[in-house]
Amino acid sequence: xxxxxxxxxxxxxxxxxxxxxxxxxxxxxxxxxxxxxxxxxxxxxxxxxxxxxxxxxxxxxxxxxxxxxxxxxxxxxxxxxxxxxxxxxxxxxxxxxxxxxxxxxxxxxxxxxxxxxxxxxxxxxxxxxxxxxxxxxxxxxxxxxxxxxxxxxxxxxxxxxxxxxxxxxxxxxxxxxxxxxxxxxxxxxxxxxxxxxxxxxxxxxxxxxxxxxxxxxxxxxxxxxxxxxxxxxxxxxxxxxxxxxxxxxxxxxxxxxxxxxxxxxx
Numbered sequence: 001x002x003x004x005x006x007x008x009x010x011x012x013x014x015x016x017x018x019x020x021x022x023x024x025x026x027x028x029x030x031x032x033x034x035x036x037x038x039x040x041x042x043x044x045x046x047x048x049x050x051x052x053x054x055x056x057x058x059x060x061x062x063x064x065x066x067x068x069x070x071x072x073x074x075x076x077x078x079x080x081x082x083x084x085x086x087x088x089x090x091x092x093x094x095x096x097x098x099x100x101x102x103x104x105x106x107x108x109x110x111x112x113x114x115x116x117x118x119x120x121x122x123x124x125x126x127x128x129x130x131x132x133x134x135x136x137x138x139x140x141x142x143x144x145x146x147x148x149x150x151x152x153x154x155x156x157x158x159x160x161x162x163x164x165x166x167x168x169x170x171x172x173x174x175x176x177x178x179x180x181x182x183x184x185x186x187x188x189x190x191x192x193x194x195x196x197x198x199x200x201x202x203x204x205x206x207x208x209x210x211x212x213x214x215x216x217x218x219x220x221x222x223x224x225x226x227x228x229x230x231x232x233x234x235x236x237x238x239x240x241x242x243x244x245x246x247x248x249x250x251x252x253x254x255x256x257x258x259x260x261x262x263x264x265x266x
Contacts, residue, residue, distance in 0.1 A: 072166060072205075074231035074265030077159035079138035082233075085264040086142050086157060087257045094250075100142035103129075103156075117182035119175040120195060123210075126172035127225050127236045129158040137164065144253075149241075153249055155257065156236040169229045173208060201251060203258045204230035224248055233261045 077085065079102045086100040115121045125131045129139050137160045144153040160168065179195050193214050200207035206229050213222040219242055226237040226249060237254050241247030 072163060072231055074262075076161050076232050077138055077261075077264055079140065079159075081264060082138050082140040082157050082159050085260045086140060086155075087253060087260060091256055092144065092250075092253055094147055096145040096147060098142055098144045100140055103139040103141050111187045113185040115182040115184045115193075117179055119177075120179040120182040120193075122171050122175035123179050123195070126168050126175065127156075127227055127238075129156045129168075129234070129236070131168055131171070137161075144249075149247070151240040151242070151247065153237070153239045155238070157257070157261065158234045158236075159232050160234065161232070165229055165232050165234050169206060169227075169234060172227060173206075176208060176210060201226065201228070201254065203255060204228040204235075204262075218242075222247075226254055228254070228258055230258050230262050231265045233265065235261060 083100055083102060087098070089095070089098050092098050115124065129137060137158045140157040142155045142157070144155070146153065158165075176195075176197055181195065182193050184191050184193065191214050193212050196211045196213070198209045198211065200209045207227065209224070209226045211222050211224045213220055215221075222241055224239045224241070224247075228235050228237075235254075235257060237249045237257075239247060239249040
């Protein structure tokens with residue numbers, strides 16, 4: 001199943017600004033450490049909900065909960081350092097080679113329309129590191145090729161400057177509070193997607209887990225997302241399957257990757 005991200009909406013700068021102000025108030029961040037939207041980020045940005053744009057209670061409550069862990073520590077990683085921190089092949093049992101590289105800029109595919117639900121668009125953009133922030137993130141992508149599984153897996157390893165990692169994760173968590181279903185038009189027609197949240201693993205500073213499932217002519221297809229923030233880094237792990245129980249991204253590999261990102265930031 002191909003899960004497509006959304007395209008940039010005009011409201012994102014106001015969303016990031018509103019959440020940045022709340023984060024600064026909660027954790028006492030220095031002036032100028034936050035992030036707002038800009039034109040320099042890779043890929044497409046996220047659509048904004050009216051509650052966040054207006055700085056309503058949704059934005060304030062989410063930012064407060066996300067920022068409660070206090071100021072981000074550690075160093076920002078360059079793209080090369082993020083790639084170097086990826087899990088090596090020798091530490092991924094049951095797979096072939098797992099290539100990793102720096103993401104290159106790519107324009108949004110105009111054949112894919114934005115998701116029908118704006119909150120779901122935010123979730124997709126945050127999980128895929130497609131939000132534009134003025135502190136252009138360093139993004140590495142890794143593909144996992146399992147020996148006993150025809151469905152692929154991938155990870156997106158991102159290092160953000162300043163407080164941008166907290167802001168992006170806040171928008172992700174906020175989107176998941178309301179995103180349950182969305183439709184999206186693409187080259188093959190309209191996909192009808194159901195979003196289901198699950199308990200997150202106790203990793204990093206904060207984490208979420210959810211699944212996007214889509215009925216197709218060949219049966220139910222699903223993609224599991226595990227997203228973890230540790231310091232300035234946000235790591236997303238995706239695992240596609242035909243909806244069978246047990247087709248999850250190996251937890252041990254996720255845990256190892258988070259440890260490597262933590263060590264790289266010291």
